[in-house]
Amino acid sequence: MLIGLLPVEGVAGADMDALESFVARHYECEVRRLPDLAMPADGYDTHRSQYDATALLKAALAVHPVETDRLLVVTDKDIFIPMLTFIFGQAQVDGPAALLSLARLRQEFYGMPARRELMLERARKEIVHELGHTFGLVHCADKQCAMALSINVTNIDIKRDALCGACARHLADRLEALAG
Numbered sequence: 155m156l157i158g159l160l161p162v163e164g165v166a167g168a169d170m171d172a173l174e175s176f177v178a179r180h181y182e183c184e185v186r187r188l189p190d191l192a193m194p195a196d197g198y199d200t201h202r203s204q205y206d207a208t209a210l211l212k213a214a215l216a217v218h219p220v221e222t223d224r225l226l227v228v229t230d231k232d233i234f235i236p237m238l239t240f241i242f243g244q245a246q247v248d249g250p251a252a253l254l255s256l257a258r259l260r261q262e263f264y265g266m267p268a269r270r271e272l273m274l275e276r277a278r279k280e281i282v283h284e285l286g287h288t289f290g291l292v293h294c295a296d297k298q299c300a301m302a303l304s305i306n307v308t309n310i311d312i313k314r315d316a317l318c319g320a321c322a323r324h325l326a327d328r329l330e331a332l333a334g
């Protein structure tokens with residue numbers, strides 16, 4: 155399996171390095187870092203002062219190399235979908251791409267001092283969550299499972315960066331099917 159990592163312009167290289175090594179370790183697979191994606195012209199919503207997750211995913215899919223099985227798009231911008239005030243990330247269930255925003259994983263967003271390690275820990279959990287969706291996983295009732303729905307960082311902080319037994323078995327089945 156090959157997972158492509160696509161940073162949207164503006165994400166710090168050191169943050170991408172940390173997330174890249176986590177993805178490679180967690181999925182025990184090959185990871186390829188793609189060149190930074192420029193923010194699409196229709197990506198910014200001036201009324202909301204936020205970035206449109208759907209436009210971003212669409213732009214990412216346009217540069218998605220055919221050989222990558224899954225694509226993880228990472229942005230430092232605050233993103234939304236029309237129904238919601240904001241989202242931490244978005245994924246196509248059973249689809250090729252997932253999107254993660256680091257903006258609201260940062261303590262600075264809430265007026266607190268920066269804690270990079272905490273931001274990266276939250277990012278790892280949300281990566282397992284969003285990529286989980288691309289492998290067909292749905293939300294889990296176990297609040298500590300990475301597939302639990304998070305609507306705020308408190309929810310994320312309760313979770314682990316791993317799946318519960320049931321979700322892990324489901325993922326293993328899917329990865330086996332992908333490999334075979």
Ligand SMILES: [Zn+2]
Nearest residue numbers: 283287293303
């Ligand atoms: Zn979800």
Ligand SMILES: [Zn+2]
Nearest residue numbers: 294299318321
């Ligand atoms: Zn679970």
